[in-house]
Amino acid sequence: MRVKFLLILLSIGFYCCSNINxxxxxxxxRIVTANFLAFTKPDSSKxxxxxxxxxxxxxxxxxxxxxxxxxxxTMECIGGRNGTSKNYYTRFPMSKSQAAKVPLxxxxxxxxxIGVFEQNTDKRSGYYxxxxxxxxxxxxxxxxxxxxxxxxxxxxxxxxxxFEKAGFVFPYKNNIRF
Amino acid sequence: xxxxxxxxTSTGQFKFxxxxxxxxxxxxxxxxxxxxxxxxxxxxxxxxxxxxxxxxSSQKPIITYNLASQCIGIQQN
Numbered sequence: 001m002r003v004k005f006l007l008i009l010l011s012i013g014f015y016c017c018s019n020i021n022x023x024x025x026x027x028x029x030r031i032v033t034a035n036f037l038a039f040t041k042p043d044s045s046k047x048x049x050x051x052x053x054x055x056x057x058x059x060x061x062x063x064x065x066x067x068x069x070x071x072x073x074t075m076e077c078i079g080g081r082n083g084t085s086k087n088y089y090t091r092f093p094m095s096k097s098q099a100a101k102v103p104l105x106x107x108x109x110x111x112x113x114i115g116v117f118e119q120n121t122d123k124r125s126g127y128y129x130x131x132x133x134x135x136x137x138x139x140x141x142x143x144x145x146x147x148x149x150x151x152x153x154x155x156x157x158x159x160x161x162x163f164e165k166a167g168f169v170f171p172y173k174n175n176i177r178f
Numbered sequence: 179x180x181x182x183x184x185x186x187t188s189t190g191q192f193k194f195x196x197x198x199x200x201x202x203x204x205x206x207x208x209x210x211x212x213x214x215x216x217x218x219x220x221x222x223x224x225x226x227x228x229x230x231x232x233x234x235s236s237q238k239p240i241i242t243y244n245l246a247s248q249c250i251g252i253q254q255n
Contacts, residue, residue: 037190061188062208079189081208153190176251
């Protein structure tokens with residue numbers, strides 16, 4: 001009986017571990033359409049990112065921005081007037097030590113990590129994008145060598161910044177040591 | 179020593195190689211540059227590599243190597 005019980009415990013453990021790995025993979029196609037965008041400014045005296053006002057993308061960028069994640073772990077970002085600005089991204093396969101530096105969820109598990117992506121035109125430049133999604137709200141973190149966040153942005157279909165409302169603080173370092 | 183310019187566009191995307199562009203410039207239809215950040219990274223490496231072979235037939239060659247590297251990135255706002 002005890003052996004059986006141990007086996008069951010082990011299998012549960014393995015199942016949980018495999019689930020954690022699967023969370024970073026894109027299982028189905030996902031689309032986020034954003035009409036509002038909030039930038040942050042890094043503040044070295046507060047050692048945190050401070051939020052700016054939410055911009056209406058139809059006024060400042062000539063239209064909404066659409067993010068499309070495909071099953072084959074690629075990503076498309078369409079923006080600008082009549083969707084003229086197109087950027088393509090590919091998912092970056094992280095090592096175990098790198099994955100430990102990127103949290104899987106943010107803001108009380110509301111925002112879930114889709115994955116870490118590299119822009120196809122700037123591959124191996126050392127810049128990585130981490131995308132967190134909650135419905136039609138999207139949080140983007142720009143990493144300069146995974147682990148060092150150098151910029152944070154928030155996209156939404158509503159003019160309400162959930163992170164600013166909750167008082168969530170993104171720490172900022174302007175001196176990066178590897 | 180390496181310096182980079184990181185430009186943020188009005189659609190929230192980043193351009194890493196746009197040197198010489200100014201804030202407010204329109205880079206494609208409806209997309210303008212909102213802000214720019216400069217960052218520099220300094221690299222320091224030192225390496226020593228040493229091989230001592232006493233006897234090939236009875237002993238294995240002794241290899242010692244040391245490597246020290248430092249990489250510091252500073253963002254200027």
